[in-house]
Amino acid sequence: MIASPSPARPSLRPLCAALLLCGASGALADTVTLIELPAPEGYAVAGVSNITADGTVIGVVYPDGFVVRWQPGATPEVLGGGLTFTLDNITPLISKDGSAIATTGYFDDGGEAPVAAPELWTGGTDWARIGGASATLGNASVFGVSYDGSVLTGSAEPAVPPPEGPWPQLPWSWTAAGGQVPLALPVDGFSAQAWAASNDGRVVAGFGEPAPDDFTRYGLRWDDGVPSWITDGNGQRVGQAIGCNSDCSVIVGAGVENGLGDPRAWRWRAGIGLDYLDLPEGAQAGAVTYAFESSEDGDVVVGSYVVFDPNLGPTNHGFYWTAADGPQDITAFLAGWGIEFGASDWVDLLVNGVTPDGHTLLLNGLDANYLRRRAVVQIAQDDWIFADGFEGFGPLRAR
Numbered sequence: 001m002i003a004s005p006s007p008a009r010p011s012l013r014p015l016c017a018a019l020l021l022c023g024a025s026g027a028l029a030d031t032v033t034l035i036e037l038p039a040p041e042g043y044a045v046a047g048v049s050n051i052t053a054d055g056t057v058i059g060v061v062y063p064d065g066f067v068v069r070w071q072p073g074a075t076p077e078v079l080g081g082g083l084t085f086t087l088d089n090i091t092p093l094i095s096k097d098g099s100a101i102a103t104t105g106y107f108d109d110g111g112e113a114p115v116a117a118p119e120l121w122t123g124g125t126d127w128a129r130i131g132g133a134s135a136t137l138g139n140a141s142v143f144g145v146s147y148d149g150s151v152l153t154g155s156a157e158p159a160v161p162p163p164e165g166p167w168p169q170l171p172w173s174w175t176a177a178g179g180q181v182p183l184a185l186p187v188d189g190f191s192a193q194a195w196a197a198s199n200d201g202r203v204v205a206g207f208g209e210p211a212p213d214d215f216t217r218y219g220l221r222w223d224d225g226v227p228s229w230i231t232d233g234n235g236q237r238v239g240q241a242i243g244c245n246s247d248c249s250v251i252v253g254a255g256v257e258n259g260l261g262d263p264r265a266w267r268w269r270a271g272i273g274l275d276y277l278d279l280p281e282g283a284q285a286g287a288v289t290y291a292f293e294s295s296e297d298g299d300v301v302v303g304s305y306v307v308f309d310p311n312l313g314p315t316n317h318g319f320y321w322t323a324a325d326g327p328q329d330i331t332a333f334l335a336g337w338g339i340e341f342g343a344s345d346w347v348d349l350l351v352n353g354v355t356p357d358g359h360t361l362l363l364n365g366l367d368a369n370y371l372r373r374r375a376v377v378q379i380a381q382d383d384w385i386f387a388d389g390f391e392g393f394g395p396l397r398a399r
Contacts, residue, residue, distance in 0.1 A: 032337040037374040040068055040076040048374045050094050051353040051362040058094040058101060060086045067092045067103055080125030081105060085116060085141060089352040089364055093145045096356055100149025104141045118142035118152055132179020135159060137170060144196040147246035151175055151201045153194035166212045169193050173204050186227045192220055196244040203248035207240030216260050219253050232274050238266050243293040250298035252291035265291035269298055279305060280319050280329040295358030299323040302351035302361055318351035320361060341375060
């Protein structure tokens with residue numbers, strides 16, 4: 001999006017050494033490590049969108065739109081994908097187990113314009129358009145993938161648009177066996193998109209819009225194909241659902257925009273219900289907050305919140321929320337560990353991904369010089385450390 005003169009670097013490198021909160025000899029200690037991810041060779045600008053359980057990251061290079069994969073300890077790989085549609089911080093997608101990489105491609109079907117359809121990476125720089133497309137759906141985009149990669153979700157235009165418009169977005173889910181299956185709209189909804197799914201495909205989550213002239217995104221879920229609005233304890237609709245864990249027993253999402261509902265991000269848990277997530281200390285009152293993803297158990301949630309800057313206008317600041325400590329601004333959290341990454345003059349810095357164990361965060365930002373920056377933050381408890389502070393053999397280490 002913004003051209004960057006930043007040189008490509010040949011390999012991953014720690015921005016700073018792992019920092020240890022030291023105690024007595026042999027004691028347990030937390031470590032926080034930030035590793036900045038380089039742009040692939042030959043490309044100056046890249047963004048990241050998703051992270052797997054083992055820390056593999058997927059993203060895209062600009063302006064080409066090619067998909068990129070960063071595997072731990074390896075140089076980034078350009079996987080191709082041709083002409084693609086990407087949604088910053090959301091797509092391209094990779095399943096948590098790393099088995100499926102998906103994006104939206106454009107294909108020549110002999111018509112007046114290319115047709116948009118989901119595609120899956122098959123190795124090297126090869127991609128395959130998904131099979132089993134629904135005859136009732138037209139141009140389609142993919143926005144979600146299940147933990148095990150077996151289910152894709154998204155939205156599409158009607159195959160035959162209304163003659164006088166407007167055109168709704170129609171939600172769908174896809175499996176290799178069942179193909180692309182349209183999901184029903186609620187009776188009081190006009191348009192919808194599906195952004196997340198359980199491994200078995202029985203639960204899908206996303207958002208719906210109530211009317212052709214009302215683009216407010218309200219959280220929506222489908223249980224065995226039956227749609228229902230996601231509501232809080234007072235029966236009020238919440239903002240769009242963005243992600244869920246492997247069985248969708250934890251779903252997270254955004255606040256309602258434009259003052260039409262509660263602006264806070266939220267977490268829904270099966271058997272418990274919905275909780276709103278408070279804003280980080282110092283955030284502007286009423287800021288709209290977006291929860292992108294949670295750990296498998298729901299005890300870690302990451303996302304961003306809107307800050308109005310008098311010079312830049314609306315900007316996005318990342319947050320890191322834990323059940324133990326509540327919300328923390330990601331820049332302030334890192335600064336507390338002596339790591340400088342992100343600042344008040346950055347245009348954006350979001351936390352758009354977290355591993356299922358909650359130990360690794362994915363950051364995507366645009367700094368004060370309008371350079372795209374990418375990093376992973378590893379938060380772990382060491383098995384032990386030496387009394388003099390040298391590192392022991394903890395589970396996560398920058399190499």
